[in-house]
Each structure stands twice: as C-alpha cells, then as structure tokens.
Amino acid sequence: MTASGTTPSPPATATTARGGRWIERWDPEDEVFWEDTGWKVARRNLAFSVLSEHIGFSIWTLWSVMVLFMGPEYGLTPADKFLLVSMATLVGAIVRVPYTFAVALFGGRNWTIVSASLLLIPAVAAFIVMEPGTSYSTFLICALLTGVGGGNFASSMTNINAFFPLRKKGWALGLNAGGGNIGVPVMQLIGLAVIGASGGPRVLLGIYIPLIVVAAVLAAMYMDNLSSVKNDTGAAKDAVKEGHTWIMAFLYIGTFGSFIGYSFAFGLVLQTQFGRTPLQAAYVTFIGPLLGSLIRPIGGRLADRYGGAKISLWNYVAMAAATAVVLLASEQESLPLFTTAFIALFVLSGLGNGSTFKMIPGIFQAKALAQGLTGEEAAAYGRRLSGASMGLIGAIGALGGLGINLAFRQSFQTAGTGTGAFLAFLAFYGACFVVTWAVYLRRPAAGRGSTAAAEAKPELSYAEV
Template sequence: MTVSDKAAVEALEPGVIGKGRWIERWEPENTLFWEARGKSIAFRNLVFSIVAEHIGFSVWLLWSIVVVRMYGTYDDAGALVTAGANGWALTAGQGFTLLAVASGVGAFLRVPYTFAVPIFGGRNWTVISALLLLIPTLGLAWVVQHPETSFGVLVAIAATAGFGGGNFASSMANISFFYPDKEKGWALGLNAAGGNIGVAVAQKLVPLVIGIGALGLSAAGLVYVPLAVAAAILAFLFMDNLREAKADPRPTAASLQHGHTWLMAFLYIGTFGSFIGYSAAFPTLLTVVFERSDIALSWGFLGALIGSLSRPYGGKLADRVGGAIITVGAFVVMAIAGLTAVIGVQNESLGLFFASFMVLFFATGIGNGSTYRMIPSIFGRLHQAKGADTDESRLDYKRQAAGAVGIISAVGAFGGFAIPFIYKIAKEQSGTIVPALQIYVVVFLVMAALTWVFYLRKGATMRNV
C-alpha cells in the first residue's frame, strides 16, 4: 500500500476530521467507535450547537419583553393617557401582532433551515445562521429610538427576529446525526433546552440592560450583537460537518409522504407551539390583563425557564418508558392548567393565573422532549416494516427522520404565531382572554386523544413509540 493509499484509508476511518472539518464516516451505533472517539466528538458539537441555538432563541423572543415597555395607557374611550418608553404608545393588539409575526417568520424559516444542513454542512450553517442574527439585533436597536416609524416598518423589523427561530430546525437536524438512537432523546432534549432557555435569559436580561446607561431600549438589541459574533466564531473553530448528513433533499421530501410526519407536526403545535406562543405572550398578558408590567418585567421569564429546564427530562422519560405515554400525560396536565388559568382570570386572581401558567410551561417542556423522542422511533418502525435491513436503507430512514425533525419543528412553531393572534382576537372582541384559553383546553384534549389512538391504543401499529 502506497503512502497516498494509506492516507486515503485513514481519511475514511470513523471520526477522522478532514479538510474543512468534514468527517467522512460516522458510526454512532458502533459501540467501540462511540466509546473510544464518537462520544467526545458528538458532545463537543452538542455544546457549541447549544451556544448558537441559545443566542438564536434569545434574539427570536427579544420583542416579547421589549414590547412591554412600548405599550401606551388608554382610557375607556380609547384616548391615549400616557405613552410608553421612548414615546411609543402601542396598543395590546399591536403588541400581539408584533409577537405573532416574529414567531410566524421563525416558524416559516425552519423549512429552508432544515434543508441548509444537507446543503452546507452542520458546522458551516451554524456559522452563517449565527451571523444572520446581526440583522434583527441591529434593526431593533435602531427602530426603538424612532417612535415616528410607521407600524408597518416596525412589523417588518420585528419579523427579522425570525432568523433566530430558524436556528432550531437546523441545529436539531444536525445533532440528530451525531448520536446513537438510544441516546437521541437526552441529546436532542439538551440541545433544545439549551436553546429554549435563551427565551428565559432574554426575558430576564433585557429588563436589566435597558435600565443601565443611556442606551435604553436599544441595549436589548446591542447586547446580543457581540454574542452572535462569538457564537459564529466558536462554531467555526470547534464544530464539525458530517458527510453522512450532507445529502440531497430527497429524504426530507420522502418523509412528507408519511402520515405520521404530519400527525407529529400537529402534536408538536400543542407542545412546542404552546411553549413559544405562551413565552412570547406571557409578559404581555400580565401587562394587559392584570396591569402588572412590573411583574412582567421581573418575573415574566420564569415560565420560559421552567419549560426549558423540563424539556430534557421529557426526552429522558421517553427514552425509558416511551414517548407516547409521556406526551398524553403532558397534554392532560396542560388542559387542567388551562382550566385553572381561566378561573384565575375570571376571579381576577393573579396568583392562580401565574401558578397555572407555571404548570402549563412545565408540561409543555415535558411534551416537547417526549414528542421529539417519538420521531426517530416512528421512523425506525417504518424502516422495520419495509423489511429491507441494509446499511443504505437504514441511512435513508435516518435521513428521513432528520428531515422530518425539521419539518415538524417548523409546523409546530406556527403555534407561536397562532397563540398571540387568538389572544388578540379574544381580547378585542370579548374584552377578555378567557375564550382563547378555553380554545386551548379543547385543543389539548383533542391532541391527547389522537396520541392515544395512534400511539398507545392496543393494536396501534406504532404503539409505545
């Protein structure tokens, strides 16, 4: 064997990092490789994926807390009594619109972001997506200083925050390739939780930074500019691309042919869509329903924090007992919490309302982890049903599962778009958010029933996934 031949063979050894930080072969299901080399490489990529995704989520939800400072106070006749920060005087309806648009754009971008990993490579796309966060952060820093700006322009700038929401799909699709099936639930749960917790950090950090110095509201965007650059640099230096994940988009397109992909997308609207929608709306609800902007600014972050921390445990529980049963339990708890939140609003009990939402956030986190764990299990069953157990077919279904993760995350994130708008409509038409909460309770119960029918019922082909 010549020197060049030996080099070529070594370059194909599992885990060897080549030019451009491309790993040509990756075998996480090989126990010897995983323990000797794979685990440490996967963990390194997971850590810096979490860093980038964390900054992305923070930027995505920046408006959820900035908007609280921009509301005006109006009398019963609709006349402005006092303006908010920097002379802004947004109505509750305008605030809900900003939140919905930012969430909706983030959901939409998850589709192309999913395809970006196969095209560019996971490490490369993490660098690009982190740098794209400079657009919404600098845009926010500029526009909040110009209250004369039209609402249309304000909406357009808020929409760019959706770049941060797209990061999740590419990050999850990428990390799913690094880990063996038995550890996917915990790894994906940690990756998602690290991102999700960015919502809580932003909602806690922003009120602090805008109160320091002369920058005011602009500081909310400016503080994340160096953080986005740092995330890009760290990804460039320490992450890797997997050749196994670099494929054409056909496996992702093939995943759309399975009914389970669309059913899981619907269920994910109930778990992640609820998490992101309630995270965006919760500070505004405290402000416009109970007129407690002080609590919104000081404690509005707590729900997102609880939901983020509970997510990996949903994945871990699903690894042990199956995702379906955990998902059903999460939806039932969410429905109960929604009912007690209704009672809190009707009785003007801020304490009951706040506590109900904390339980609701906890259940969304558990449900997020368990539903995501169900996806690779479902595609594993689909592969088994096909009956062609070859390396090529296993890789094809693995790629389909990764593609489905991105598509499901995109559809699910549209819950973050719908929830603020439903609150907006309920508040404007009935003067209360109670009808919106009642709708959510019914939807959660329907989702629990669907999960039981397709994934728990005796005789279901995907039972106990």
C-alpha cells in the same frame, strides 16, 4: 456506513476537503466506534450547537421584551403589540423549512456559521430604529427579521440528530432544544435587568450583538460537517409524503406551539388583563420559559425510558388540567392562581417538547423494522427520515405559537380578557390526547383475523417510541 462488528472501528476522520471540517465516516450505532471516538465528537458539536441555537431563540423572542419598553409615547395598542410578536413567530416558523434543507446542502457546521451570522441583521436593525416616533410598519419589519432566529432550531436539531445513536437521541435532542429554549428566559432576564436599571432597549441589544459574533466564530472553530448528511435533499421529499410527519407536527403544535406562543404573550397578558407595569410583568415572565426549557431534557430522558407516546399522552392531560385552572383564575381575576397555573403550563409544554421529539426517530426506526430492515440499514433509514422530518415538524409546531398570539389578540379585542383563547387551547389539548392515543397507543381490537393482527404489529411497536 459500516455495521457493528467485533473488531475495533477506525476513528472518524475529519478532513479539510471542500473547504471545511468534514467527517467522512460516521456510525454512532456501532458501540465500539461510539465509545472510542463518536461521543467526544458528538458532545463537542452538541455544545456549540446549543450556544448558537440559544442566541437564536433570544433574538427570535426579542420583541416579547421590546414591547415592554414601548410605553404610551410609542402610541401602540395591546392589539398592535400582539401583532408585532405574532409576526416574529410567523417568520420563525416559515424559515424552519429551508433551514432544515440547508444542513444537507451546506453541512451542519457551515450552516451554523451562516445562521448565527444572520442574527446580526435583526439585532442591528432594532438597535437603529428603537425609539418613539418610528413608524409602526418599521417596527413590523424589524419584528419580521427576528424570525431568522427561529430557524436555528430546525437546522440545529437536524444536525445533532445525525450525530447521536438512537438510544441517546431523547437526551441529546432534549438537551440541544432545551439549551436553545433557555434563550427565551435569558433574553427576558436580561431585559428585566435593563429595565430595572432604567436602561433603554439599545443597552439590551448592545449586549447581544457581540455575543452573536462569538457564536459564529466558535462554530467555525469547533464544529464539524457530516458527509453522510450532505446532499441528501431527497429525504425531505420522502418526509413530506410520510403521514407520521404530519401527525407529529400536529402534536408538536400542542407542546412547542404552546411554549413559544406563551413565551411571546405572557408579559402582554399580564399587562393587558391584570394591569401589571412593564417591570412587574418582567419579574415573572422569565420563570415559565426558564422552567419549561430546563425540563425539556428530562422529558426526553423519560421518553427514552418509558416511551415518548406514553409520556406525551398524560402530559396533554396535565396541560388540559392546568388550562382549566388558568380559566378559573381568569374568571375570578386571581393573579396568584393565574400566574402559578400559567407557569405550570410552561413546565408541561417543556416536558412534552422533549417527549414528542423523542417519538420522531423512534417512529421511523419502527417503520424501518416493519419493512424488514435490520442493523445499520434500519438505523440509517431512521436517521435519514427523522432528520428530514424534524424541520417540517418544528416549523408547523412554531406556527402554533402564531395561533396562540392571534387567539389572544382576538380574545382581548372582542372581550377584554383571554378567556376565549384559553377555551380554544383547552379543546386543542383534548384533540392532541385523542390523536396520541388513537395512532400510537391504541391496541388492535380483540378478535381480528390473523392478517389484521399481523398488519397491526408495526403499530403496536409505536407504544415504545
């Protein structure tokens, strides 16, 4: 890579070497390069990355809608349905790790084509088996297959992270993830329309199967691979050894784990605890995921301006407060208050998704500066480790969604309400607040020696990430 200079940078060059569209030189931190060429290429790749990730999220959350179609004739209990959506969450979390590595192995464009095409497997499988009389184990297998849609997030975020300069990452990553997250409410909205029109689940799947093909074809036509990302699988090993990867994974459980877990569970909770019909539940389940998705880029933008750690800290406070209101509404059996507070939780989880993910590149950039790196060398270090860590952080964050669904399943099995689950979520948000403050915002105690103060300097800079 070339450091910034006073002379104009040569344009990025796309070649057909190695059988695809490859960009051999990419230096987004060079402002001349970025203004002349970089932003146009990055924006184009972002647009088609969002499309593929959007459909991936829709397929991943397919069974959160499918269970609304599954009436008494299917012979399933609420616990059976919670387990179905939990299996989709589990696989979606696990595959995020190899999906992250796939960008370095095959190239971002190439893997987007493959990952989009893989969505045909769960969609076609569900189309074939979705009818009463199908065994529960078959439904479980089909739900497991939809997990491949969850992997698209990891590869997409790793890829787009490499295209944008640090000063634009909060917005770009927030837009990429938010556009993908909107796949959840769009799936639920289309499901609502199909249920409202008295259509069956195969109608819903018939809409999505051709869209999957379109996404794969457009990725092949318009996206690019970055040679600088190719073959850097060693970055994943370095990211695993880095303590901040695991700290941010914990914090991301609180935001994205909440978003995806609630997205899968909200309709079932309304049906199980408040006796809503499938159509009544579908009328409101899409609102929370929609608002949470739309606000994610705003969370990234606020983090760009004020620092992701500060935004995340107070966001956890707000999530805890909203959870307390949900608990109150649950105890009083107040459906309007419960629904309003639950939707607020979605909004706050989306805001926190944007702010926590913006912290990741900032943390590794701060580490690079603390090690004495400067300029493009520091930027390259930050891009390398932040891109590699995002898949692991995203995977563990998604496992939080599994925890939420299993917590609801256990709570309804033992007590008939979600109160026990919400108490656990409230405690977890408190833990996220403490970790954010202690690691990224706590200032060193006054009166320490000069050596201790010098050692604390890099940590002080994390307040701005």
